[in-house]
Amino acid sequence: MIDLRSDTVTNPTTEMRRVIAEADVGDDVYHDDPTVNELERTVAELLGKEDAVFVPTGTMSNQIALRVHTEPGDTVIVHAAAHIRRHELGGAAHNSGVTLAPLDGRYGGFTAEQLTAAVPEPHPALPSHLFDPVTLVCLENTHNDAGGTVWDIDEMRRVLKTASGLGLKKHLDGARLWNAAAATGIDLAVLAAGFDTVNVCFSKGLGAPVGSALAGSAKHVARARRFKQIFGGGFRQAGMLAAGALFGLEHHRERLAEDHANARSFAEAVNAADKIEVDLGSVQTNLVYFETPDASALVDACLTDGVSMLALGPTTVRAVFHLDVSAEDGARAADIVRHRSASL
Numbered sequence: 001m002i003d004l005r006s007d008t009v010t011n012p013t014t015e016m017r018r019v020i021a022e023a024d025v026g027d028d029v030y031h032d033d034p035t036v037n038e039l040e041r042t043v044a045e046l047l048g049k050e051d052a053v054f055v056p057t058g059t060m061s062n063q064i065a066l067r068v069h070t071e072p073g074d075t076v077i078v079h080a081a082a083h084i085r086r087h088e089l090g091g092a093a094h095n096s097g098v099t100l101a102p103l104d105g106r107y108g109g110f111t112a113e114q115l116t117a118a119v120p121e122p123h124p125a126l127p128s129h130l131f132d133p134v135t136l137v138c139l140e141n142t143h144n145d146a147g148g149t150v151w152d153i154d155e156m157r158r159v160l161k162t163a164s165g166l167g168l169k170k171h172l173d174g175a176r177l178w179n180a181a182a183a184t185g186i187d188l189a190v191l192a193a194g195f196d197t198v199n200v201c202f203s204k205g206l207g208a209p210v211g212s213a214l215a216g217s218a219k220h221v222a223r224a225r226r227f228k229q230i231f232g233g234g235f236r237q238a239g240m241l242a243a244g245a246l247f248g249l250e251h252h253r254e255r256l257a258e259d260h261a262n263a264r265s266f267a268e269a270v271n272a273a274d275k276i277e278v279d280l281g282s283v284q285t286n287l288v289y290f291e292t293p294d295a296s297a298l299v300d301a302c303l304t305d306g307v308s309m310l311a312l313g314p315t316t317v318r319a320v321f322h323l324d325v326s327a328e329d330g331a332r333a334a335d336i337v338r339h340r341s342a343s344l
């Protein structure tokens, strides 16, 4: 089976399993798990932040960030297709009591002008408590639903500067920030600069079985540790999981460029088929979204030939490239997709 459903489906390698089995552990709730502490220091350093907290999932990391920066009733600006808005099951309202105000924009981005327009301007005739209290803006890099796209660094800096001018806090959902760094050659700390908090995931392109981290200032991370506990994220001998994350950071970051190359080759190959259309401009990292007249029929047909993908809409299919998919697998998958789409 060539499993292209997600980059979360990877199996830990033999070497990763070995370091997991041999990890030094303690009770992380008491902060005495040496491997978790090492991971948190490593992530903070890589992202140029004061501290980081290890949590079970990217969803929890984002949800903690929302809770850290807001109070109930606040408004949070996100892209319309943000993971926080589309795939966290109303968690923003459930856990933090906030409203999400969506902005649209190509490839998961939006402009500083859009941000300014989305924040109500105080009106001399009306008291400020009559306007939505916008307190936080969230960006996603790379942007999953937009195609694994990378924020333009100059546009991102303009948005961050404008957000600061408006008095907003800034959170980055960098579940795949490793991919953004690999695609652009820009240092992780540069991509994370200007954000108050940054979520990163180890269980996607890095191939670790579990885990994410939220990085930021010492003050924000101290507050995040409180909500990690409240949300039930206090895990005990988590060093076994942190060991997998550290191994992924050390050994699987460089190779992300291979996933990007495999995604691009696959995208170009299937785009040549009559009934498939890929926006090649959106294929910037390891995700490929394509349009086809009947997504479910194509996905079902390919599955019988040993290629697993996701139908994410009536006409939209997603294929994701990762550690467990070789260049040969990618080429074989493209052949199967082309062949099957022609006979539908």
Ligand SMILES: Cc1ncc(COP(=O)(O)O)c(C=O)c1O
Pocket (backbone or CB within 6 Å): 056, 057, 058, 059, 060, 062, 083, 084, 140, 142, 143, 144, 173, 175, 176, 201, 203, 212
């Ligand atoms: C952009 C983005 N943010 C957050 C998450 C959530 O991560 P997790 O599945 O670990 O909760 C995902 C998961 O795919 C994601 O793509």
